[in-house]
Amino acid sequence: MTYCVGLVLNGGLVMAADSRTNAGVDYVTTFSKLHVFNPAPERIFVLLSAGNLATTQEVLNRIRRDLDQPPEGPHLLNVNYLFEAADYVGKVSLAVQREHGPALSQSGVSAETTLILGGQIGGESHGLFLVYPQGNYFSASAETPYLQIGESKYGKPALDRIAKPEMSLDDGARLCLVSLDATSRSNVTVGPPFEVVIYPRDTMQINQRLKLDADDPMLKQISQSWNLGLRSAFDGLPRFEWEGPIPTSPELTS
């Protein structure tokens, strides 16, 4: 399983992913699911992936080959809008799946991969797209400034409550880590290292790139602080009418 999340904020993009990959429960490994392409000074793209690892790697390899040996049609060096980049990535993904899908489906394995594409092309706004395995795509919005792929449910409540376009990029990175931490606590197939990139809009380069192992002090601190904060939020909940007034220490109520 996988969990990736991206935020499109007024100040730029934050994108994050876990790194745990598994083929069944007895073959668990670590692969990066966050890939940065900065093929020219005025364009930057970040891809997050959830799905078949072989498909994802071939999609990335074909995107890189198209940068080395530009084909006739669209590629990441000649698209003018971010939606065109999403369309291109969707077409590459679909082509890879069509090539390997039939053999895989005979073995009962899915060739599908779902992608999140974030980035900016000079002169255009920064943006964030979800690219479906079928090659179609949609963009995050001011109303819903986040996109998720993979094991998305455990980490969604925190996003629903806290994600806002006006939040700072650093707050966005903290929120992504909280969302990843919540997911990895509830689903063991999602796990560190957690990768996070911060892209301040119009800069055309990644400002911060983190890779936090399970024993990284910052990740531990965020996890512990969030845990204590939730505990404190719980202890501060209103009491039922039959309970009477709040005692001095919540521990005394047990």
Place this chain on the structure above:
Amino acid sequence: MTYCVGLVLNGGLVMAADSRTNAGVDYVTTFSKLHVFNPAPERIFVLLSAGNLATTQEVLNRIRRDLDQPPEGPHLLNVNYLFEAADYVGKVSLAVQREHGPALSQSGVSAETTLILGGQIGGESHGLFLVYPQGNYFSASAETPYLQIGESKYGKPALDRIAKPEMSLDDGARLCLVSLDATSRSNVTVGPPFEVVIYPRDTMQINQRLKLDADDPMLKQISQSWNLGLRSAFDGLPRFEWEGPIPTSPELTS
């Protein structure tokens, strides 16, 4: 969809359910999913249900008929252990599904229902069982004192962090409401009224039974307080090393 959760605590049981039922997105109604059976002074049972509504109702009707007209085999008046009650409920559920399943599956509809059975039989400990559609069952434990059925993922992180056997029944009820609130925020097919029962062990009767509509003041207060508490937990998270010391107001960092 549905979300039901039960806690088995040292002090007794807390069981809760939403009440939203839907057949597709254009037929959404309200049905109780929490059912109390107190067929004799020394025995009490609470059932939570997630799945096919017709199956669930027929299971409940057959259980009631067995209490009115006790059959030869086991029923809720003659079982001696809670696991026997779970076994009986599983057999009733399986019998109903076998009767209606073939016709339903031809229409592409599942006859399945998943149940949580909590309760106590005089002389035995209180307990909580999950009864699968296949009729088998397992019990919650001190390590995992909660059981969930239906749309369980959104409400699981709060349970994973806070649920402990030693927590008070009232805290357990608050936790169930927080878990239900989180779920209904992220999945519109889960919604109020939320029903909660509190059963103090060895009392053989429900102590508190709540039915909280969307505009119930207590539910609103819990939802708002939890939301503010999470916001505060978020604002208290540690800062990245590049951010420097915490400013007076977090808003200034945007």
